[in-house]
Amino acid sequence: MRTGFRRQGLSHAPEGLSTGAPQFHPELAGLLARISAYDSKADLAVVDDAYALAAEAHADQKRDNGEPYITHPLAVAGILASYKLDSASIITALLHDTVEDTTVTLATVEKRFGKEVGALVDGVTKLTRLELQSDRTKQAENFRKLVLAMSKDIRVLIVKLADRLHNMRTLGAVSAAHRRLRIARETMDIYAPLAERIGMEAVKTELQNRAFAEIEPDAYHTIQTRLNFLRGQGEDVIEGVRRELVRVCREAGLKVVEISGREKSPYSIWQKMKRRNVTFEQLSDIMAFRIIVPTRAECYVALGAIHAAFPVIAGRFKDYISTPKSNGYQSLHTGVTLRQPRNQKIEIQIRTPEMQAVAEAGVAAHWLYKQNDASPSDVKQFGWVKDLLEILENSAAPDEFLENTKLELYQDQVFCFTPKGQLIQLPRGATSVDFAYAVHSQIGDTCVGARINGRLMPLRYELQNGDQVEILTARGGTPSPAWERFVVTGKARARIRRFLAQQMRDQHRDAGKSVLMKAFRQDGVDGSEKVLESVAKQFKQASVDDLYVAVGTGVVGAKDVVQAAYPELREVRAPRMLPAFMGHGLTARSPRNAPRSDSGLPITGLVAGMDVHYAGCCHPLPGDKIVGIVTTGKPIAIHTKECAQLEQFAATPERFIDVDWNEESLARMDPKARSFIGRVSVIASNNPGALAALTNAVAKQDGAISNLKIVHRQQDFFEALVDIGVRDVGHLNQVVAGLRAASGIAQVERARN
Structure with missing residues (x-):
């Protein structure tokens, strides 16, 4: 499909293409050469036309770093080409901001490039005309649209991730600190977990590290500095370990494709430090080694050779080959101790070249539409997308959907089985109720008990890897309000909240109907539904049922409804007078269930x-x-x-x-007055200046100590509980990070109960 654009100053075909090929924009030479290298059937002329349209549409726009805006869609297209995506995805990358930021319409895109590209561009485009007050609600609405779009075609998500990756690479050009922080938090909360869910490990890691550098700059630079030091000190150690692993594999008769060492990412190290509550020096697995062998069977041969040669670290073995992760990731993981040098503990991953490709690129590794028979509808293989759609259906508000989605995206997994042997993957910490909803929503709703490995167990029992779970149901069973306090999956929480909200609505509706009928009877007038239908709209209610609910919750008064239906009653009714002594000192009360506003509490x-x-x-x-x-x-x-x-x-x-x-x-509160007490437990060296270091570390992070109590003291250390005035959880985490970095502080954690 050609667009008829005039081609001025165009180059010859990119290097590697036939000399008979048409001329293209010189800026596209590298991109087109890369596409033709993996997709010989790609229509490069259409890609060039998409670039021409995008370049003209964005001609007068600049990025925050001062570069022409077209450099952004071109960079996004380059990222997708590195993952060997099809032409439709590349074209979408070039056009992804035209509908949102220029005068180009979606109809124009569909007419010139077809409905497939039009649907992809529409899926990636943000909602820009939302008349909403809250940035969080806008974020939630945008994410709702992304989920709906990627449920039809997973390429929407791949393009969106490439877009976000380039934005994070150029985040330093954004001058406003609050904008950088908002983008980084959104990346960490939503896009990095999504990249992990479709197996794009390299994208996930880069997104996390760049967001981490913006959210926790001090922690990032501290870890990066220590990694640089270790990198300089440990090159000989890494090569020595690699040679030792090569020797062990050769003695086992294995033909090894590759053995390499790599260091954990700064964000991964930071997470492990927080999870285990340890310092950088106490981590034993900063380095990990990867062994690539030709076949699946040889993976297990290599594992046996490694375990026979070195002491195994208990609890570190994981078999993701026989039980792959939900994103298709397969590998064997184990941890061993090397006697030389210095009893070094290392992590080892064993996989085939095909598994390695999926581990790095995820779904993009096998998403070449021109090269195979894959279909965008293959997204059905991703059960988590189906779960997100169900959350979308069950969540009443955008914010609630965003919260439940984060629950669905985060956390490591456990693998459990139904009595018939079906494998169910759940987040770590999941309960029998989460399992029931994962099997089917109806089973979750009617769940009354569970047998774990043949034994009756409480519904709040946290499932372990390998558990066999039998859910007991009862006809007419309903979700319990108590379940919401211990379920961990977004799907379960959304379904429970929907049921409870409907149950509460039914109660309010019945109560409102009873109150209204009584009010009509007292005045001796007709209160039939036909009468109520005529007045419901006066109170901005869509139906009679909605009017009943409004009355039941106290939003609308019953007498007001009666008087709206029969205006003449306003004239004959005398105002009700309170005795003077009852009215003294009284003020009007708000409707029964109206949100409290007089206390100033947020x-x-x-x-x-x-x-x-x-x-x-x-x-x-x-x-x-x-x-x-x-x-x-x-x-x-x-x-x-x-x-x-x-x-x-x-x-x-x-x-x-x-x-x-x-x-x-x-948000409206005065920042100086917005102070809440967070309590932390600190273990510090018992030496002169320890308390000064503690208080200085808190002050550096803009915290205010309101109380400090030493609860235990010994010759070498003391333990203290410290109450600190902070703005929110994020501020407290910042203070905790500052304390952990302070000299003489051995351990810091948030104190609970």
Whole structure:
């Protein structure tokens, strides 16, 4: 398909193409040569036309670094070509910002490049005309659209990841610090996990490291400096280990394709330091070695040879060949101790060249539409996409969808089995309820019990690798409100919340209907549904049922509905007077379930008149998942949902109130007045200046110590509980990171309960 663009100053065919090929834009020479190298059937003229349209549309636009905007879509196309994507994906990369940022319409794209490219461009394009106040809601709406688009064609996600990767590579050109931080957090929370889910390990690692450098710059540079030092000191060690592994494999009669050593990424090291609560020096597996052998069978031969030659580190063996990850990743992982040098502990991965290709490029490694019979609809093989679609269907609000999606994307996995042997993959920490919903939503809804390996176990039991799970169901069974406190998958949480919301709506509807009928009877007038239909729209309610719910929740008064249906009643009814002594000192109360605003607390979900306090056992902070506990005669206690104290209320679920942080209220607060208490436990060397180092480290991170208590002291160290005024969870994590980097501090963690 040719567009008829005039071609001025065009070059001859790229090097490697036939001399009879048409002339193209000189800027495309490298890209077109790369495409033709892996796809001889690609229509390079159409790619060139797409570039011409994009270059003309973006002609007057510049990037933050001052370069012409067209350099961005060209770079994104280059990233996709490095993964050998088809021509439609390359064209989409060149055009992906035209519909959003220029006068080019989607209809124009479809007319000139076909419906396939049009659908891909539409999927990648952001929603730019949302009339929404919250940036988080915009982010959630954009992500909803991305999920819907990639459920039809996974290439939408691949193009989006390439787009985000180039944006992160040029993030330093963005002058506004808050914009850089927002982009980095979005990358870490959404796009890096998505890259992992489709197996694009190299993309995931680069996204994480670049986002980490922006979010935690001090920690990133500290780890990078230490890695550079080790790299200079350890070259001989790495080569020595490599030669030793070559020797072991040769003695086993293996034909080794490749053995290489690599260091863990800065973000991976940081995560392990936080997870294990250890320092950089205490990590034993900074280096990992990869053994590539020709066949799957030889992977196990190599594993046996390695285990026979070196002491094995217990608990480090994982077989992802017999049980691949959900993204198709296959490999054998093990950990061993080398006697030389210095009893070095190393991680070893064993795989075939085909497994290596999938490990690095994921779905893109076998997504060459022109070279095979693959179809965009093959996205059905990704069960997690189906789960995201179900979350999308069950989540009532965009923010809730984003929260549940993050639950679905994060965490390592456990592998469990149904009684018939079907493999179910779940996040680590998943329970029997998560398992039930993973099998089928209906099974989850009607679940009443579970047998784990033949034994009856509580529904909150955390599943382990290899567990056989039998779900017991009952006709008419329904989800319990208590389940939401321990499920970890987004699919389960979205389904439970949808049921509870519907249940609550039904209760409000019945209560509202009863109150309305009573109000109509008291005035002796007709309150039939036909009458209510005529007044529902006056109260901005779509149906009579919605009007019942509004009355039941206190948003609309029953008398107001009666008077709207019969205006003449307003004239005959005298105003109700309160005795003087009852009116003294009283103020108007808000509707029954209206959000509390008079207290100034940044919390939603409270009814008017409630008093609250933050629980001292868990010290909840903005960013924590929270819940309210009702106690007669006392203020509502706000706890984190992970608080161990909630166990004592498990038998009385009616005391729980669903609350959340009000992001808009938090944003309006004076930054100097926005202070919440976070508690940390610190173990430090017992020497002069230790407390000074501690307080200085907190002050450097803009924290304010409100209380410090030494709970244990010995000759060499002391342990202290420190209450610190912070803005939110992110700020507390920043303070903790600063403390861990301070001299003399051995261990720091957030104190709970």
